[in-house]
Amino acid sequence: MQVKPTSRGVSVMIFTLNEAVHLPSCLASLTWCDDVIVVDSFSTDQTESITRAAGARFFQRKFDGFGTQRNWALEATSPKHEWILILDADERVTPELAIELQSIAIRAPESIGGYRVRRRFHMWGRWLRHSSLYPTWVLRLLRRGRVQYVNRGHAETQHVEGDIGELEHDLIDENLKGFEAWMQRQVKYAVQDARYEVELESGEPPLRGDLISSDPLEVFELVEAR
Helix, strand or coil: CCCCCEEEEEEEEEEECCCCCCHHHHHHCCCCCCCEEEEECCCCCCHHHHHHHCCCEEEECCCCCHHHHHHHHHHHCCCCEEEEEEEECCEEECHHHHHHHHHHHHHCCCCEEEEEEEEEEEECCEECCCCCCCCEEEEEEEECCCEEEEEECCEEEEEECCEEEECCCCEEEECCCCHHHHHHHHHHHHHHHHHHHHHHHHCCCCCHHHHCCCCHHHHHHHHHHC
């Protein structure tokens, strides 16, 4: 049964794959929310048990892209509220941001289809205040039925019906899996983004071996040639 969303609250969606190390702190920052939804890509750790112990709703779907995963979740999980906050498990909502989100759910103009928020990256418990990562704006609070996602490289982009507002308070992003895991993820994402850009220019996917090289100039030259 499709649930009719209400306009006086915020549903939160968290997307996971083996996020037992991050999920407890993410869920702990959402005690103000009465509709937390975890969309999992078949984790093999304790992600499901952590979710259920916290009273959140749990769904699973095979991952085939961030955009398609989000579009599926927006339809299949029947969010309780009109406004939906999209999170990764390594992100946390501050008390100030929580208050702002709940206020927006009540007073947001009808013309607004979504809101951007700044991500504040932390490492080893400290804010990377002076890095090039801040401010990084991402569209994370959306009005149901007004945002459609499209896969793009390792991530996604959005088509928004209406205006886009900006939130005052930041979202905290802190990955606890260690620096080596962080570097491996950046390499993986860089390869996926490079493949996307090459396909966009040439209309043809490059060979996998073309984009995996110990020499970054070889990848750059391939992209330039295409």
